[in-house]
Structures are given as structure tokens and as C-alpha cells.
Amino acid sequence: MYQYNEVDQITVDDRCREFRDQVERRIEGTLSEAEFKPLRLMNGLYLQLHAYMLRVAIPYGVLNSIQLNKLADISDKYDRGYGHFTTRQNIQFNWPTLEEVPDLLEELATVQMHAIQTSGNCIRNITSDPLAGVAADEEVDPRPICEWLRQWSTLHPEFRYLPRKFKFAITGSANDRAAIKVHDIGLRLRKGPNGDPLIDLWLGGGQGRTPKIAQLFKQGLTVEQLLPYLEATLRVYNLHGRRDNKYKARIKILLAETGLEALQAQVQEEYEALDKSPFVNSVAELKALYPHFAQPLVDVAQASEIANVIDEKLSGEEVARWYKQNTRDHKLAGFRSVMISLKPAGGIPGDATSAQMRALAAIAKRFSRDELRVTHRQNLILPWVAEKDLYAVWLALREIDLAESNIDLPSDIIACPGMDYCALATARSIPVAQDISKAIRKTELQHDIGKLAINISGCINACAHHHVADIGVLGLDRAGVENYQITLGGRSDENARVGERMGPGVSADELPATIERVVKFYIKERRDDETFSLTYDRIGKTEFKTAVYGVAE
Amino acid sequence: MAAVKIKDYSHGVMLIANNLLSGLSVYLNSDHQWLLLENLAQGKAAVAYSEQEAAELLASINPDDFLCPVVDPYIIQLDGNGKPSHSRELLRATGPSIRYGAQATQGTNDVSI
Numbered sequence A: 001m002y003q004y005n006e007v008d009q010i011t012v013d014d015r016c017r018e019f020r021d022q023v024e025r026r027i028e029g030t031l032s033e034a035e036f037k038p039l040r041l042m043n044g045l046y047l048q049l050h051a052y053m054l055r056v057a058i059p060y061g062v063l064n065s066i067q068l069n070k071l072a073d074i075s076d077k078y079d080r081g082y083g084h085f086t087t088r089q090n091i092q093f094n095w096p097t098l099e100e101v102p103d104l105l106e107e108l109a110t111v112q113m114h115a116i117q118t119s120g121n122c123i124r125n126i127t128s129d130p131l132a133g134v135a136a137d138e139e140v141d142p143r144p145i146c147e148w149l150r151q152w153s154t155l156h157p158e159f160r161y162l163p164r165k166f167k168f169a170i171t172g173s174a175n176d177r178a179a180i181k182v183h184d185i186g187l188r189l190r191k192g193p194n195g196d197p198l199i200d201l202w203l204g205g206g207q208g209r210t211p212k213i214a215q216l217f218k219q220g221l222t223v224e225q226l227l228p229y230l231e232a233t234l235r236v237y238n239l240h241g242r243r244d245n246k247y248k249a250r251i252k253i254l255l256a257e258t259g260l261e262a263l264q265a266q267v268q269e270e271y272e273a274l275d276k277s278p279f280v281n282s283v284a285e286l287k288a289l290y291p292h293f294a295q296p297l298v299d300v301a302q303a304s305e306i307a308n309v310i311d312e313k314l315s316g317e318e319v320a321r322w323y324k325q326n327t328r329d330h331k332l333a334g335f336r337s338v339m340i341s342l343k344p345a346g347g348i349p350g351d352a353t354s355a356q357m358r359a360l361a362a363i364a365k366r367f368s369r370d371e372l373r374v375t376h377r378q379n380l381i382l383p384w385v386a387e388k389d390l391y392a393v394w395l396a397l398r399e400i401d402l403a404e405s406n407i408d409l410p411s412d413i414i415a416c417p418g419m420d421y422c423a424l425a426t427a428r429s430i431p432v433a434q435d436i437s438k439a440i441r442k443t444e445l446q447h448d449i450g451k452l453a454i455n456i457s458g459c460i461n462a463c464a465h466h467h468v469a470d471i472g473v474l475g476l477d478r479a480g481v482e483n484y485q486i487t488l489g490g491r492s493d494e495n496a497r498v499g500e501r502m503g504p505g506v507s508a509d510e511l512p513a514t515i516e517r518v519v520k521f522y523i524k525e526r527r528d529d530e531t532f533s534l535t536y537d538r539i540g541k542t543e544f545k546t547a548v549y550g551v552a553e
Numbered sequence B: 001m002a003a004v005k006i007k008d009y010s011h012g013v014m015l016i017a018n019n020l021l022s023g024l025s026v027y028l029n030s031d032h033q034w035l036l037l038e039n040l041a042q043g044k045a046a047v048a049y050s051e052q053e054a055a056e057l058l059a060s061i062n063p064d065d066f067l068c069p070v071v072d073p074y075i076i077q078l079d080g081n082g083k084p085s086h087s088r089e090l091l092r093a094t095g096p097s098i099r100y101g102a103q104a105t106q107g108t109n110d111v112s113i
């Protein structure tokens, strides 16, 4: 993985010093809250319902064991012994104090991490396929381009005060695991001539109160064209994106109001006029990043030979189920990626304790080339596990209650922090996720149900991607009482689409039974291995709506 | 932070804010101290019973003073039992409604798939 160079480290260290000074001035009373708030937000520090919350960036979801150990130490020293992995591949700490945040950030900087641009109207943490560089179906490893764009976007002077936040997601596979079509810009890397990728740019996706699926904006950009083209796009957005109404400020609204062709023309014009001289070295800089992401040299013959011997141990019922559900095909023969579910029975989606983090760091160091990934479904991945080690990894994960075999199954629920933490929330998400997961575990063998995404957001901001779930749940406030609206048939993959809203919302008490009815209806109606969205399309909204409200029963 | 419009002053209203240093939710008592709810002695909260009293209470803490020890103070409505009447404020007063950290999954291992 990428290691900071001197410039990266100086940038982060300088920022730590600057923020320490700002915090001191706030505490002394020489900065007002109005002056301080935008400064703390630029450093990822929010004020939530019960306490401050610090959001730490995990660039394109890649972590090593030193970093994860540090996150564990931080959660013990500055928080309450746990952290929360988010749908943007970040981690959030829920209880730091203002006085201690400068120390916390300094500790983070020692392991090449920070909280810069995890908030505010700037380019946020760039997310990617969590199986980048290891997926069997991958055409182009997106990590070098992710890192290149991380460097380009970090503290980019022109884009620090955009009309609104701006999110990138990048994939190099036809099977989109990064939800690129619900981001402001989604990049799909394809194999190009002479080894360099070609890039398709999808623009104007997003969720929130106006969900939109991105449109194909520019096809086949070369690496030479990419940075200037992005710069031109962001420049047009910076100039013409609406600043009068924050609900209309995202680029998806600019695209809708301007029209695809007109906006393409504006960007093209900007691109052609742009001074390209600052980019003369950029492709060389990209190429210099490739060695950081080189494939490891492994003795494939030996790895798979040993795998055949050990395989027998994987035949036990429990471990076999885990192997099927939680491991994925790998680019390298003799290896698999291991998905770690952060959705244990009764747990909080995305949360990990400091003890679990430390144990995972040790497992990653021993069995996964010292590397882990964070997924946008709030799970973790060990990307480099030799088949011969799978049984040992399973045992080690079971020790720390992280061997739950439910990846992509209905209990693998995405849930945002909701009103248990978030100041913007209109309802709770975590307890309802727990109740739904319990109901599903009790009534059906979820392994028979198969892949099904249930996503729960605590307000219309849609951090839990409820619009693009098979079953989406949105928590609302109806005269002081929590109420949950259901959407069905959404998708976040390469065929992304926004789900359809059913009728009026249901109460928290009714919600688990409601979801259960929908799931049972799907099981009854589906043909063979038909996915939820295909069944939904075939049967139609009216029938599914009946299942939601239980009228037919 | 969005304060909910006060509709009824009959059971009184009180002031809530985040402590600047710790970030924790705190409440104003009648001695003009900002305290965590658990430290607020019964009947010691500063309570106002009209819009004007509430405005005076808010002004009395000088919220715009750079040295004000709290951030985002606002008024919340109480119910007949002296508790916040809105679910959001009740949740804010009592802390997350879920067990978190090392306690999160305790007692739930009876559920199997």
C-alpha cells in the first residue's frame, strides 16, 4: 500500500499544529464558536447529540495493522473503547473531547492518517472497490488512480469552498462494488492500449432528498486527460453550482438544471481553455505510484498445494458456510479475500471494539500481508489470505466474535448512527436494525434467502444508502414519534437505480414484522435464484405494497 | 442544532447545550451552572414558564460571549414529569438508547441463525 512521502507527512503535521492553535484559541476565548465551527469541520470534528464526533479518513478504505492498532489505542485513550466504520469507508469516534482532539490528531499523523476533508464543502475521502487489486473479476486496479486523486484533491486551493460536499468513487471492475453511480463523480476504469487505463466518467449521482443515478458524462478519458478534465469539471461546478439553497447545491442539481449536453459543452470548453502546464508531470507521478501497489510475488504452486491438504478442515458445516458466504475469489491462485462481518447478532452495524481492532490487526499482519479494507457496507476485508490459512483465520475470527457468515445476507444491514448519535437525525436507525436482524434470524434461514440488502437511514440525508437498497428504510419524525418509510427495488451496483417508495410509514414496533412480510413474499414469489429487484420488477409495486401493509394476510 | 418550536409552556422549559470542552449534553440549573443530567439535583433545573422568561433565561447565559462555556444552547419543552417532552430531547438527555462498545452484543448470543 501507499506510504507517505515527505510532502504528505509535512502537510499532515502542519495541519495538526494549525488545528492545535485554533483549538487553544477557541478555549481561551479569542475565537468565537461562529469562527471556530468551520475550522473544526475542516478537520472532521462535528458536534453531535451527546458529544463531539471525529471522522477519520481511510483513503479508499485501505488500512494496515499499525494503523488499525493506532485506531484501537485511540478508541481506548480518547473514546469509549470502540469505533464506527461508515459507508464512506471512514471511521468515526463518538466521544472525544475538544481539548484532547489535537493530541489525538497528532497520534493519527504518526501512522499517516488524518481527518482532513472528512467534512465541509470540499472533495471528501475518495472511496473505491474494497476488493481493489485482489478481485478475480477486476480489469484495472483502481488504487494507484485513487491515490493520485487523493493527492490532487487534498487541500486543493481552488476546491476548498465548493457549493457543497463532493464525493468520488472509483472502480476497475464491471461488477460495481463501490456504488459509483450514486456519487457526484464515479470513475470506471477499463483496460486501455499500452497498459494504461481508459476512464469513463459518470456524473451527478447522489442520494439525500433528491436521489439521482449518475449519467455517463465522458467516455474513454486517458490518464493524460483525467486530471485536467476533473479540474475543468470541478471548476464549472464551483462557478455555476447553486449556493443559494443547500438542497440544490450538489452537482446532480446543476446537471439536472443545465442538461447533460449543455454541461458537457461547458466542461469541454473549460477543459480546452485550461492551462495544462501544471499537469506536465502528473502522469509520471501516477506511474511512480504503481510500485506501491505491485502484486506480491508468491509461490502459487506451493500455496495451492498446501491448500488442497488443509481444505478438509473447511468441510465442517459452520466453517463451510463461512467459506461460501464470507470469502471471495482472488486474482491470485491459492488466495481468497476474507470478508469480516461487523453485523454480529445484536451488534451495531459497523462498530468494532478496541479489542477486536487489535486482534484484527494481528490477524491481518500474520495472514493478509498486513492489510485490511473497509467496505461501504460497513464491513472489513482481509484481502490477501492464502487458502492454506483460511481455517486458521476462521478460528481467529471466531475467537473475537467476528466469524458471522452473513455477508450480503439480510442481516448484513447497513445502518447509519441515526438519532442515537447524529444531530441531524429524525429517528433512530441502530435499534431498528437490531430488531430487524433479530426477526430475520429467528424466522428464516437467511442462507436460504440469499443476497438481500436492507439499508436504514435515520434521516433524508441517506447516509445508509436506503434509496438504493433492495429494502430501504428511512426514519422520520411524525409529531415527535419515530416513523419508518419503506422503499423497495433499489440497486447500488452497475445497474443502480432508486427504489420506489411504498405508502405511509410504519411505527418502530411494526417495522420488523413489515420487513419480514416483504422478505417472505419475495421468497414465495421468486423464481429459482431470482434477485429481489428482478422479482420486484416482474411482480410489481402494487403486489409488494400489499405485502408491506399485510392487507392480503 | 435544530430546536423544536415550543408549543406549551405549562410544564416549563429548560436550557440544553453542549459543553464546549467535553461536548457532552448539559443542562442549566437554578444556580446558573451547566450540569450533566445525572448531576442535576431533583427540582434544581432552571425552568421558565413563558416565552419571555425563556428568552431571559437564554440571554442570561450570554450565548454569544466567546467565553461562554457551552455551545448551541436552546430551549426544550418539558412534560408533566419534568422530562423533555420530545423524543429527540429525551434521547439526548438519556444518552444512546443502545448498548455500545464492549457491551454491545452482551446477552444476545442466544440468537442463532
Ligand code: SF4
Pocket: A416, A417, A418, A419, A422, A423, A424, A425, A426, A457, A458, A459, A460, A461, A462, A463, A464
Ligand atoms: S442519514 Fe441522517 S441520521 Fe443518518 S448519519 Fe446521515 S445525517 Fe445522520
